Amino acid sequence: MPLIKLRNIFTFFFIGTIFCAKPVLADDIKYDLPAKTITISAPDKNLSIVIDYSSGYLIKQLNIKGQNVLSPAGIYTWIKTKDGAFLSNGKAAGIILTKDNGIIKLSGLKYGDGAITVAETWEFRLTGSKIHWNIIRDYSNTTSLEEMAMPQYNFANLSIWKGGILDNGGMVWCKYLKQVNDTYGVHTGGVTFWNAESGNALRISTKTDKGYNIATKYSHSPNNEFTCTQYVTDNPLDQRYNLSRFVSGRADVFAPFQIKKGTVKLEVDLEYIDYFKTYSRGTLPGIDAVAVRELLNTTGRYGVVDNNIIGANGWVSNWKCLHEPFFAQIGMAVDDKNYTKNMASTLDQERDEAVLPSGRVLSRWHNVPGDEIAGTYNAKTGYYEAMWGYTIDSQPDFVINTSEQFDLSGDTKWLRAHQTTCEKALGWLIKRDANHNGIFEMMNNNISEKKASDWLDIVWASYENSFVNAQMYEALTLWANCEKVLGDKEKSTYYAGVAKRLKDAFNKPIAEGGFWSPEKKQYVYWRDDDGSVHGDNLVTPVNFAAIAFGLCDDQQRIAQILDQIEARAVKENLFHWPLCFDSFKQEEVSGGNWPFPRYENGDIFPTWGYLGIRAYANYDKGVALKYINNILKQYKKDGLSSQRYDRVTQTGQGDDILAGISTTITALYRDIYGIRPKWNRMGIEPNLSPSLNGAAFSYTLRDTVYQLKLSVNDYTMSTSSFSIKSKEGFGASKHADVLTFYPGNKDDKGLQVNAGPKKRIQMQINSWKPNAYSWTMTSADSYQFTVSSLQPGINYKVEINNVSKNIKSDSAGNLIIKQQCAAITKFVVTKSA
Incomplete structure (x- = not known):
């Protein structure tokens, strides 16, 4: 077929097509008029697309450095009604191609049925290294649709890209779309797909008119393609299946929606990105910088379930625990302003929907009921109390995340909007010091109740819980500084005083009502209301937290704890720390933890790695670096795609993948490189x-x-x-x-x-x-x-x-x-x- 290259000003006339051109570079835009295709290439030749308008509209190739990454289905738009699906690349007559002032325009396409007709126009132009694409739709009627694509990208397979970094700070990880029609749907449009081997990446940026909403779903198609389907709607899309962002074996993740008669426009920028350069972690002697980059761009971001929902379980399980204190810290290490912005809106939503008038912070969010204390699940918001017991660490953890988020955003107006809520959250727990000894009590009193009170939700930690109290100390210390920034010196002094009283009580020997065991040279886990002491089995999060949060500043105690932990870990040749080194008593834990070592009674949970790194960083940096490098090696083996690791085999276990496993590397940035942003400075x-x-x-x-x-x-x-x-x-x-x-x-x-x-x-x-x-x-x-x-x-x-x-x-x-x-x-x- 003859190939026509445009070099100068000229005009072509042909049947069904009018074309007016101005000067363009010959290699940028090529037209094959008989075949009705247009090839648009970015000037650097790293990105090009081939548009086919012979039968409607279709982008049949998207080439990254000469490689077409699309399946034969290409990229197209469509709508689906209850009566059928209608595509932009069906047989169509009357397509008009025009060019004016650098804009290539396809118009004349109509598709649909008697109930709804879409008149659609595509416009393209080159803007620097980007291919700018406008999709303009005119709907003939107001009606409901089952699905739409504006547009749908059909990539050749699920190995073309490792994943996509979303413009809400999250990511889609292709390997988690394991089965046909496994689908992840989020309320945002921008995404950067990357290949970790070649360094090639495709950035898709989206924009629509004010008042409209963009959503995207990512799916494993029946043809084993990796598909990205985008929506533009008048109202935010609801989930079709409860509150599920991820659904297995179903492509229709979003509920039916209404479109209005009139015109809708989506602006798309397609751009090649040098992933290695754009997401470089720099030069990191002694550290695998590639593994750091990939871990933070996958595991670190995986906890972003959607807009307003950042957690550390992740989008595959549709879960978020509010009783985790490290979400903002992960954002510090990920270093993406989109994550930081989303974290702020996440805390806004939790303030408005997850904090009760009393100040109680509900402990979890989930897509479906079934994990809750009866009567606590809110089907509209998804927040509830966990069935295992009132996990009280949600109180300090909300405050810790708010305080650390403020240091990243520097937004004093935002912090002031959270002031009352944080004060209520702290006040709720402060009031629980019924015996006025400076230690705050849980809602369960003893192990006979068989209820939990913190993150270790099938261990029956009760009454005076040292882990929760350690987190409370951190929250009080951080919040005292926030009150100072907000200009309330009296409250700042008050919270600092409460923290000091807690510290004094915490460090007393167990015989005097504290948590220190002189006999075992460790902090015990909890004390029941009858005075019995539990958890002297070297529980690592408890002892690490005491040191990391500054409760324990006695150098002799620090040495006794950390030397003991390292000796035990070396003896077993563990790549990371277990939740405890010795067994709980059988009556102290749920049956799922028996026999030792099993699950929360002895398995390896790297989620709390940042506490270990922070504890060792000022005592023995060599030990801290060893575990940092160990977690990077493990990431290269299995992507840390597990909830935990078996104590004996040290292989991944559990379907509930935890983004919190990334915290060992967030600690690399905070506690080794010392990245300490503050609200008014870089530190x-x-x-x-x-x-x-x-x-x-x-x-x-x-x-x-x-x-x-x-x-x-x-x-x-x-x-x-x-x-x-x-x-x-x-x-x-x-x-x-x-x-x-x-x-x-x-x-x-x-x-x-x-x-x-x-x-x-x-x-x-x-x-x-x-x-x-x-x-x-x-x-x-x-x-x-x-x-x-x-x-x-x-x-x-x-x-x-x-x-x-x-x-x-x-x-x-x-x-x-x-x-x-x-x-x-x-x-x-x-x-x-």
Whole structure:
């Protein structure tokens, strides 16, 4: 067939088609008029599509670096009524092709039946490296539809892509669409599909007019294709089967919906992405950076069930436990603003739907009833109390997630909207200290009730539960700081005081009402209302939490606990920590935990790995790194696609895949690389081993990209507007022309540097000790320096390149220095004798 290439301005006329053209590059757009196909290629040739308008509308090829990733079905649109399905690529006459001002337009297509007719137009244009595609529909009537596709992408098979990163922070993992018609449906449109072997990725960005809603389903077709089907509707789609986002063996995940007479438009951008470059984790000596990238883009994101539902079980099981404190921390490591945004709306929804007027935080969300205490399941919202007992850790965990989410978003207005709810959640548990000993009691009193009170939901931890109380201490500490930010010093002092009282009581020996066992050199799990003590079988989350959250700061106790745990783990050659090292008593657990080691009585649950890493990071970094590398090796073996691991065989067990298994790697970022974002600054508090020297990666916080270079006692943070080098951890922020340095990443400002408009500031902190401060400017400009947090009205000696003078601090404890720096300039400020 003759191939016509457009190079200059000309006009073609042919039967049924009118075409007007302006100059385009010959290799960008090619027309085969007899075959009625159009090939559009991005200028870099990494992406091209072939459109076939011989029988309606069809994209029959989508080529990534020359490879067609589509099945023969291609990409098309369709609707389905109760009477049948009608496709854009059926036999159709009267198709008109036009080109005007760079826009290629297909019009004239109509499909449907007597009840509803769709008049559809497709428009294409090149915008940089993107192929922009408009789908414009005009509905003849208002009616109900069973299904639609606007459009449907039919990829060749489920191995074309490893998965897709969704624009709500989540992901679809192709391997979990195991059976024909297994389908996952979410209320968002944008997705980046990637191939982890080639590094090729396809980004699909979507946009529609205000007032319309986009949804997408991902499915395993009867032809073993991987399909992506998008919807544009007037109202958000309901689920067809209860609240299920994932359904097995059924392609119709969404309920029927109504469309209105009139015009609907979807804008689509198709773009090739270099996955290795775009999602690079940088240079991570001593760490498998590829495994880190893949783990966080799969397991880490898998807990996003949908918009407003971020958990750590995941979308296959349609489950979320509110009694887990690490959702925002996972977002910190994933480092995706879409996850952070969705986490904020998740907490908004939980505030509105999962927190009772009393302040009680319902502990779970699920798509169907059956796991609840009778009468507690809300079929509309999906929130309920777990059947195993009132899992009280949902109280502190809601507050922990809210506090840590605030540090990521920096949105004080959002935090204020959660202030009352967090205070009520904490107050609900504070009131449960019936005997006023500083420790908060559960709703179950003793093991005879056979009820749970925390995440280990088939272990009968009762009354005074050390695990819940440890999480409560963390929540109180974090929330005291939030109250301070919100300007309520009185409440901040109150919550800090409650935390201190809890800490004092927690650390008492068991004979005095605390949780410390001098005999076994560990913290016990719980005490029943009759005073009997339970859980002295070296329960790892309990002991790790006590250290990680700062309840235990006794170095001797820390050594006794951590040395004991490591010796036991080495003896059994365990790749990760079990929930407990010795058996619970049979009456302390559900029958499903027997005989030991089995399930929550001794199996390996990596979900709580971050507590172990945080506990060891300041004690023995070598141990922390060992378990970080172990979990990365395990990911490469099996994708961590399990609930837990058998203690004896160390193989994956359980169908309920847990995204919380990623927390060992979130701790790599928080507790080893020291990524500590704060609401008003970026912070780093590294805790490195020499084997990690030379780590270099970017981190994006609130749309600012920070370049980090980390070695032991050598830390550099850079952006497009500043660079700070220091031997110790610090925080920094720059607004307009003012750079603020926070020593140790604490809340008190140490130094502010005022520079000229749009000037890049480069500096090195030499030392920052009380009454002795030194820094060096390596960028030239006229600066004003303000050293803060000093004693008011005191003389300080200021040396500038060894030339000294005395300056007195003002009444606010600030010392101001103005200096023109034409070359490298060193400053030393010391308190005068």
